Every structure is written in structure tokens, then in C-alpha cells.
Amino acid sequence: MLTLLAQLTIGAANLVAAFLFLFGLKRMSSPATAASGIRLAGIGMVAAVLASFLYVLNIDDSVKPYLLMNITLALLALAIGGVGAWLAGRKVAMTAMPQMVAIYNGMGGGAAGAIAAVELFGNNAHDASQLIVTLLGALIGAISMSGSVIAWAKLQGIINKPLRIKSQQIINGVVFLAAIAVAGWIVFVTLSGADPLLSIASWTYIFFAIALIFGILMTLPIGGADMPVVISIYNAFTGLAVGLEGFVLGNPALMIAGMVVGAAGLLLTLLMAKAMNRSVANVLFTNFGDIVKAKHG
């Protein structure tokens, strides 16, 4: 009875959260109501987070010896991550906002990647589609994380110059294909039970490493002036990753919020690029931002 009540409460809280996210985003898209929009979305977030502690009433027997430690860790992580980021966000200068958005976005991508990592290491996927979605979310989340960190470093002035090497696009392409190939290999050996050469866990580490490297390589050649568009792309990426991991966990709130942000972020990216009279492909692949920067300097 108690577990049923817990499930109902979690379900209701997630439904309310999903509604408030949509409604809040709608209000945020008009200057007159924008300030109230974020408040509504915030209420939804608090409700969903509080309700998620009810998961403790519905756990597997094998988890019980770890439960106390898990709850302690959860509270600790919420306190450190939440309070730390809150204070940083309150203190930062208005001009430094874009890089703060980048770093928070990277954190979200990292969280999605971490969820995927637990699923992959625990071998939790039940079928091919779940495994593929987990890997896809992991790939997008990891790219978004390392890419956002580079975007932050560029706006913060830690990396000053766009870093380019010869035939950068080809190297990036090869690294990306390598990530896809490792993911394909993981799917193949998991499903067929063939000898994986290395253990599947090692392949998972390799997969994450390549995905993170690709995010770095993809962002390094892009000039600082183009960073807002790039951050917007990674914002959409993180949303997509969150939506996919929501599917893996069977959590509708994550699915809806993630996919809404994925689509909204994509449209925002296109609008921002259009406002600069550029196409997104132009931003990502032609290194034009450097020229803009050179003109100003």
C-alpha cells in the first residue's frame, strides 16, 4: 500500500513538473511574463526532486544494505552541487553569464552521461533498443559535457585562440566514427555473447573517453565570438541526452522535459545563427568566428 502511494505521488509530482516546465517555458518566451516563467519551472523542479526521495520505499532487496549510505550520498550531493552552483550563479558578474550557462549545461550533460554509465556498467539494458538508446544518450551527453567545458574556457579567457590543426575536420570525423564503432561493438558483443577481446566495462571506458575527446576536438577550432551559438547547440544536446536517459529509466518527466529542451534548443540555435546572418553549419565547420574576432581586435 505504501509503495503504491509512493508510486502515485512520484507520478503525480512528475506530471505537475512536466506541466510547469512547459507552461513556464511558454511564459519565459515573452518579455512581460518572462520573470514569472522561471519561478513556475522552479516550483516544478522542487516538487520532482522532493518526490524522487520516495523511490526509497520501492527498492530491490539487494539495495537495502546500501540504502542508508545511498540516501546520505544523495543529500550530500544535492547540498554540495546545489548550494555551490547556486552561490556561483548569484555572484557571477552579469557579463560572465554565458560561460556560466555553458558550465551548468556541461554539468547536465555529465549527469546524463553518468546515469548512462551506471546503466552500462550494471548491464541493465533489457533489449537492443534500450542498449542503443543508452549509448546514444551517453554519446550526446559526453560530447555536450566536454564541449561545454571548452566553450566555458574560451569565454572565460583560459583558452584564448581557436586551436586548429591540419585537416581538423577529417580527424574529427575519424574520432566520431571511432565512437560509433565502439558503441556498435558494445551492442554486438552484449547481444551475441561473442568474445569482447577486452571486457565490456573496458570498452565502456574507451567509449566515454572517445566521446569526451570528440566534444573537445569539435569545440576547439570554433572562435570565441561564435560561442553563444555553440552553447545553444550543446544545450539542445544535453536536453536530447536527458530525454534519452529518461526513456532508459522509464521516467516520463525526464523524457518530456529533455525532448522539449532538445527541440526548443535546436530552434533557438537556428534563430541565434540567423540573427548573426550565419548558418549553423557555417558556425561549426568554417571557423568564421576567428575572422570576426580579428576584426574587432
Place this chain on the structure above:
Amino acid sequence: MSFDFTITGFVALYIFMLAGFAGWVIIGNVPAILHTPLMSGSNFIHGIVVVGGLYTLINASTTQEQVIGFFAVLLGAGNAAGGYAVTDRMLAMFKSSEPASKPHRSHASKKKH
């Protein structure tokens, strides 16, 4: 008796499709001045990933899962809390009826002489 809240198969694809469409339509016609605040606001919304992290951490049954789950919650909480703080500050500038809540802001335009 138990309720199954998970969404699988084609129902999941429908949810994804409708949610994606909703996100696209909601953002349509947004004025350029709101591009950055909206990016920040949607950045906050995908902070919901913290709930997924909490689910993962609470159900952790090995040390490895605890460690990775801890970081999932840590990063997700940072995304949500930081995203809110930053967005709230950006959007505070759009408030129409708030002339004197922050009187000495450095970039207030007081160049009358």
C-alpha cells in the same frame, strides 16, 4: 497491485514527437532579446536530470554505482540550481514594475552630467 508508469515502445516515440513539437512551437516567435535568457531557462529545465540521478543513486547496489550515482546527482543539482540562479537574474531585468529593488547597480544609466 501496482501502477506501471514506464512508457515504452511506440508510446515513447509519440511522447518524444509531441514533446519535441511542443518545445518547437513554444519557442517560436520569440524576440531576439530573449534568446540568451531562454537558452538559460531551457538549460535550467534539463536540470530535471537530477531526478534521474537520484533514482540511480538510491537504487545503487555496488560501490561503483554509488560513486557514479553521486556524481550524477552532484552534476544534475549543479545544473538545476545554477541554471535557476542565472536565469532568474537575467529575467529580473525584464520586470516591468520593479524600479527600485536594486538601486545601486553598476550599469544603471545615470549619465546626466
